[in-house]
Amino acid sequence: MVALTPEFEELFKAAKYYPLATASKAGDPNVVPVGSVFLMDPQTIWIGNQFMNATVANLKENPRACLYAWGPDTKGCLKIKADVTVLESGADFEKMKEMVKARRADLVCKALLALKVTEVYNCKSGGDAGKRLL
Known part of the structure; x- marks a missing residue:
């Protein structure tokens, strides 16, 4: 398992929306912008699923x-690859439902996408673009 460094954690948290592929x-590829993203620890990212039908179908198959973590307030750009577990019940799912509700009361969380970081790459333009960082 790969763990984000404190510097990468700071960059990750500075982003507002995250494209998820x-x-x-x-x-058959699919990419969606997600906002209910939570860095739970240096190895674990949780995403609340409110609308991602194709994404969840893909993850159940693959x-x-x-x-992708980048935005105007970030100091760099990260491409994070992960193994994903889709949870639609259980304690972690219930916790995610509450986290989503606390962020935006009008959203209903249908599933928790629990990502375990496996690789991290630089995606900022320049000579190190595409370089594996972790």
Whole structure:
């Protein structure tokens, strides 16, 4: 398992929206912007699913994803690859429902996407673009 460094954690938390890419078992790609993203610890990212039907279908077939962390207030850009577990019940799912509700009361969380970080890459333009960082 890979753990984000404190510097990478700071960069990650500075982003506001995160493009999340998945693919079906057959390789059909899908990407969606997500905002209910929580860095739970240096190895674990939780995402609340309110609208992502194609994303969840892909993850049930192919439990891998790529998350992009960048924004105007970040100091760099990260591409994070992860193994994903989709949870639709249990204590962690209930906790995610409350976290989503606390952030935006009008949203209903249908699933928790629990990401375990496996690789981190630089995605900032320049000579080190695409370089594996972790």
